[in-house]
Amino acid sequence: MTDQLESPRTLLAFDGFVLDLTRGVLTAEAREVVLRPKTTAVLAHLLAHAGQIVSRDALLTVVWGDVAVSDDSLTQCVSEIRRALGTVQADMLQTHARRGYVMATRLRPVGPAADPSGLFTPGSGPNAATPPGSEAPMQAGSRPRSRVAWAALIVGGFGLVFSAAAWISANRLPAPAAPSVVASAEPSSWDEARRLLAEGRTAQQGDGTYEERLRASLPLFIRALAVEPRLAEAASEAAFVHTNLRTTGASRDREGDLREAERFAALAMAAKPEASLSLASQAAVLRQHRRFAEAIVFYERAGADPTRVVDRANAGVMHLMLGDAESALLPLRAAxxxxxxxxxxxxxxxxxxxAKLMTGQPDEAADDFLTSTGLNFPVEERLFYRLVALQGAGRLAEAQALDTNLRQRDLALLARPLRALGMSDEAAYRARFETAVLAPLHRMGWAEVGR
Known part of the structure; x- marks a missing residue:
């Protein structure tokens, strides 16, 4: 199988087009169109049976195998092929109602010297025209000039048929996403990697808990990097998954997640060191190491991108972790x-x-703890902070009602360590947290909290 894939027979030439089965690229003169893997497989099978009607059932079986897909998947591939052929040649792919499809063309053999680089003028790049002196494409309806040429065409055609069939069998992939025809000089690996990146980001916005969405997205980011290791965005997103699992307390292997986050952040920085996502992934790793002062620098550089509000907010969080609550207020409010x-x-x-509790603004802080549960803070912990704020603001009736409510809850929930206290080992942070949060709680009879 390896010899077949590397041989010249992975190039299928017809009517001025060349289909590169290995790259999934359809070339016509100076234009390249990147096809999705399933679309490439459909076109290859139709070319292998050029001039014959191929039923929809046959295409579904050959290309998708045992995977159950709707007829719409095949229809999308056919539409993509027609767009790739262009308006002039779109009718080359004919539909026969209730019977199937026909590629109204002929394959021409590609000689032993023909390979992807040999199809173009040296030094002119992948979009260059076929060099002078190379074999001109055979137009539909034209005939070989001799019996020898005719015999060569037959032999070459059978070789192409067998090669295409073998390629399709070896390259069955999952059902495709929405069709996309991209005329581009970039390798098709970039398009596939970006598609996987987009799917990963979509998975993070899907159903399930935040942890479930993070874990669903990670394999897609890793696959994107396997396809194209230079895609810094995929490396950054993978790093964020590992750091967010740790930050939210969902990690099943904190050391393992940290190692993976470091590895992916390093890949992102190596590929695109000044990109906002690369900078943010490096900041996230520094945050996990509790190197907050260094993390601020990277978060602020990343936050210079107008779209990266999350990094500007995180710069404020880093100030808070250093015990500088005053510097935390502005970026968090702005975010x-x-x-x-x-x-x-x-x-x-x-x-x-x-930050407001630490800067003596309890009345204003009280309502900040009424928000829906933050990803990092259990409900009971958030209500403890609200209790402190209400007491400090002199809203005693509200404080008493909340205190009574808390004491009716599961004591095991109330006795667990405070997440916010464990987020930083900085002396300034812990001193301010002790003064602003723990001391008031202990005075109210919650002596076991924070111990």
Whole structure:
């Protein structure tokens, strides 16, 4: 099978086009069109049976095998092929109602010297025209000039048929996403990697818990990197998955997640060191190492990108972790003003509430803990902070009602360690947390909290 895939027979030539089965690229003169793997397989099978009607059932069986797909999947591939052929040659692929499809063309053999580089003028790149002196494409309806040429065509044609069939069998892939025809000089690996990157990001917005969505997205980012290791965005997203699992307490292997985050962040920085996502992934790793002062630098550089509000907010969180609550207020407020419904907005608001408690603003802080549960903070912990804020603001009736409510809850939930206390080992942070949060709680009779 390897010899077949590497041989010249992986190039199928017809009517001025060349289909490269290995790369999934259809070339016509100076234009390249990148095809999805399933579309390439459909076109290859139709070319292998050029001039014959191929039923829809046959195509579904050959290309998708035992995978159950709708007829629409094949229809999308056919439409993509017609767009790739262009308006002039679109009718080369004919539909026969209730019978199937026909490629109204003939294959021409590609000689032993023909390979992907030999199809173009040296030094002119992948979009160059076929060099002078090479074999001109055989137009539909034309005839070989001799019996020898006719025999060569037959032999070459059978070789192409067997090669195409073998290639299709070896390259069955999952059902395709929505069709996309891209006229580009970039390798098709970039397009496939970007498709996987987009699927990973979509998975993070899907159903399930935040942890489930993170874990669903990770294999897609890893596959994108396997296809194209230079895709810094995929490396960054993979790093974020591992750091977010640790930050939210969902990690099943904290050391393993940290190692993987470091590896992916390093890949991102090596591929695109000044990209905002690369900088943010490096900041996220530094955050996991509790090197908050260094992380601030990377978060602020990443946050210079107007779209990266999350990095500007995280710079504020890093200030808080260093015990500099005053410097945390502005970026956290700005982030919430800019993106009040961001997926991390609830978490930012809890951090902002803590910064307000540490800077003597309990009345303003109280409502920050009423938000829906932040990803980093259990409900009971958030309510403890609200209790402190209400007491400090002199809203005693509300404080008493909340205190009574908390004491009716499961004591095991109330006795677990406070997440916010464990987020930083900085002396300044812990001193301010002790003064602003723990001391008031202990005075209210919650002596076991934070111990």
């Amino acid at each position: 919430l003003l800019e993106k009040p419904v961001h997926q991390f907005a609830a978490t930012w608001r809890v951090y902002l509430g803590l």
